[in-house]
Amino acid sequence: MSDTITKDASAPAGDNSPKATPAKKEKPERVASLWSDAVRDLRRNPLFIIGGVLVLALIVISIVPGWFTDGSPFANGACDLSHSLERPSAEHWFGYDVQGCDIYTRTVWGARNSIIVGILTTTTVTVVGALLGLWAGWKGGVIDSILSRITEIFFSIPTLLGGMLIMSMLPFAGNAYSVSLVMAVLGWPQIFRIMRASVLSNKNNDYVMAARALGAGAGRITFRHILPNAIAPVIVVAAISLGVFIGAEAALSYLGIGVQPPQISWGLMISDAQVRFLAAPHVLLFPAAVLSVTVLAFIMLGDAVRDALDPKLR
Amino acid sequence: MGRYVIRRLIQAIPVLIGATFLIYAIVFFLPGDPVQALAGEKRADPIVAEMIRQKYHLNDPFIVQYWDYISGVFRGDLGSSLQGRSVSEMLGEAFPYTVNLALVAFVIEAVVGVAAGVMAALRKGKFLDQLILISTLLVISIPVFVTGFILQLVLGVQLKNDYGIDFFSVSFNEDDGIRAYLLPAFVLASLSLAYVARLTRTSLMETMRADYVRTAVAKGLKRRRVIVRHALRNALIPIVTFLGADLGGLMGGAVITEKIFNMHGIGGLIAQAVYQKQGTIIVGVVTLLVLIYLVTTLLVDMLYAVLDPRIRYE
Numbered sequence: 071m072s073d074t075i076t077k078d079a080s081a082p083a084g085d086n087s088p089k090a091t092p093a094k095k096e097k098p099e100r101v102a103s104l105w106s107d108a109v110r111d112l113r114r115n116p117l118f119i120i121g122g123v124l125v126l127a128l129i130v131i132s133i134v135p136g137w138f139t140d141g142s143p144f145a146n147g148a149c150d151l152s153h154s155l156e157r158p159s160a161e162h163w164f165g166y167d168v169q170g171c172d173i174y175t176r177t178v179w180g181a182r183n184s185i186i187v188g189i190l191t192t193t194t195v196t197v198v199g200a201l202l203g204l205w206a207g208w209k210g211g212v213i214d215s216i217l218s219r220i221t222e223i224f225f226s227i228p229t230l231l232g233g234m235l236i237m238s239m240l241p242f243a244g245n246a247y248s249v250s251l252v253m254a255v256l257g258w259p260q261i262f263r264i265m266r267a268s269v270l271s272n273k274n275n276d277y278v279m280a281a282r283a284l285g286a287g288a289g290r291i292t293f294r295h296i297l298p299n300a301i302a303p304v305i306v307v308a309a310i311s312l313g314v315f316i317g318a319e320a321a322l323s324y325l326g327i328g329v330q331p332p333q334i335s336w337g338l339m340i341s342d343a344q345v346r347f348l349a350a351p352h353v354l355l356f357p358a359a360v361l362s363v364t365v366l367a368f369i370m371l372g373d374a375v376r377d378a379l380d381p382k383l384r
Numbered sequence: 385m386g387r388y389v390i391r392r393l394i395q396a397i398p399v400l401i402g403a404t405f406l407i408y409a410i411v412f413f414l415p416g417d418p419v420q421a422l423a424g425e426k427r428a429d430p431i432v433a434e435m436i437r438q439k440y441h442l443n444d445p446f447i448v449q450y451w452d453y454i455s456g457v458f459r460g461d462l463g464s465s466l467q468g469r470s471v472s473e474m475l476g477e478a479f480p481y482t483v484n485l486a487l488v489a490f491v492i493e494a495v496v497g498v499a500a501g502v503m504a505a506l507r508k509g510k511f512l513d514q515l516i517l518i519s520t521l522l523v524i525s526i527p528v529f530v531t532g533f534i535l536q537l538v539l540g541v542q543l544k545n546d547y548g549i550d551f552f553s554v555s556f557n558e559d560d561g562i563r564a565y566l567l568p569a570f571v572l573a574s575l576s577l578a579y580v581a582r583l584t585r586t587s588l589m590e591t592m593r594a595d596y597v598r599t600a601v602a603k604g605l606k607r608r609r610v611i612v613r614h615a616l617r618n619a620l621i622p623i624v625t626f627l628g629a630d631l632g633g634l635m636g637g638a639v640i641t642e643k644i645f646n647m648h649g650i651g652g653l654i655a656q657a658v659y660q661k662q663g664t665i666i667v668g669v670v671t672l673l674v675l676i677y678l679v680t681t682l683l684v685d686m687l688y689a690v691l692d693p694r695i696r697y698e
Contacts, residue, residue, distance in 0.1 A: 231673070324640065325639065
């Protein structure tokens with residue numbers, strides 16, 4: 071789906087000269103690079119600040135959920151059936167679910183799985199896709215053809231159906247790690263394509279020629295010269311797909327092939343609440359709202375990164 | 385053009401074979417025994433089980449089974465399920481629902497998405513533009529199944545109970561004709577619709593700055609003609625790319641929508657097949673989806689040449 075961004079982001083990686091904003095007075099000699107420009111842009115972008123604060127908060131919540139709730143949802147007596155489906159109140163902000171568990175507590179503890187899936191999947195997809203893309207773009211020829219055909223095969227398999235299949239094959243299915251693995255297996259071709267295109271457009275630049283003339287080896291040229299210049303569009307897409315992966319985890323859990331109980335996942339909570347949605351909408355709406363805000367925060371962050379790294383879009 | 389199409393079709397064959405091979409291999413190595421699954425909880429009668437294995441060649445090595453299968457596919461025979469029903473027949477029952485759903489969703493996505501994007505681009509920075517930007521961001525952040533439940537509640541239940549308008553129904557009812565598809569299709573389309581709107585906005589804003597648009601305005605053409613014939617036609621290329629890749633995605637994503645609205649499309653079929661480890665059904669569905677993906681990408685590439693006569697295929 072983020073092919074949207076791909077198209078726009080592929081070009082300007084190496085070229086940042088037109089946007090030579092006058093450097094500040096204190097450092098008159100400093101020539102702004104794409105990256106330092108980007109950092110300065112980000113710091114001034116309200117999208118980045120709001121998204122960043124939300125994401126930081128979510129990461130803290132997912133590491134130490136105990137700071138934000140009274141008890142653990144896994145403790146004995148954490149759920150009390152006599153409270154089943156109670157509406158939100160001053161003490162229990164999100165109310166109770168059908169088992170009489172406090173929804174707020176469960177939502178807070180459920181953050182961890184979503185964050186793990188988002189970060190782990192994005193990292194894996196980026197590293198694998200970028201390295202293979204670099205390899206294919208740099209080598210060309212047979213390796214490029216083979217890798218490109220393989221990505222085509224992966225592209226042609228519908229994500230959800232492929233996910234269902236791989237998930238039922240895994241021996242350790244049903245936790246955040248297996249979900250990440252499945253999504254990474256199906257997700258890397260996208261990054262691969264972007265990286266490959268980006269490397270191809272950078273490969274014939276003068277600086278590569280210069281490095282080669284100076285006697286740099288293939289490893290040095292690819293990793294020290296081409297990689298830093300070609301990685302920008304990949305980072306843009308990766309930043310935005312973080313939010314997308316978190317949403318996808320919820321979708322897989324909703325279909326019953328993601329994280330399994332007794333573990334807590336927002337998608338699972340939504341799926342459980344679905345049956346009684348008409349009678350007790352709050353059981354579904356609170357985790358759904360938190361999930362949406364999380365995805366929104368990551369997408370805002372990604373949008374900000376895109377604006378900063380891709381000056382052409384402005 | 386003819387030669388190009390033939391070359392593309394030939395190139396599609398390895399992708400088709402690769403995708404079916406991958407899926408077939410995954411199904412083959414799935415844990416669990418399909419023949420035992422037929423017997424349910426009870427232990428399968430060893431003689432009957434052996435007979436079924438013989439009949440469906442389940443004892444053959446993997447590569448022999450796959451060869452039998454794929455050579456059947458090229459003869460137009462998709463095999464049969466372990467219950468002895470032909471897979472083509474099962475697909476023929478389930479696929480029309482999914483195809484109708486995806487097509488209605490596709491029309492909604494293309495028409496509403498492009499219209500919203502054009503309106504936003506032409507009123508850059510105004511209220512309508514901001515409204516479209518914010519609402520699309522919200523739609524992207526809210527998971528599809530949550531959008532589904534909320535629309536089900538608001539349009540399916542409250543509209544009927546509070547205002548007496550019985551137009552949308554909570555559950556899919558075949559007798560309602562196309563009306564039955566509207567709500568599920570809108571839910572299915574919502575995410576892509578938001579992407580299309582944003583993509584159209586960016587793309588049109590970029591082409592509106594192009595020289596040929598300025599020339600067209602300077603010639604004294606009417607604003608409408610400038611926008612539709614000059615700017616939009618050029619801006620459509622990335623949008624067509626996205627829409628084309630998305631048609632296959634809609635059919636794969638229909639799994640969730642079908643579950644929400646209780647439709648008997650391929651989603652249910654494939655979930656059941658994964659559960660029973662019925663390889664022929666799974667591979668049949670995926671083969672069909674891969675074919676659709678390959679055909680739509682070919683159509684998209686041919687559409688480029690229509691939109692932009694400078695693109696030629698030799």
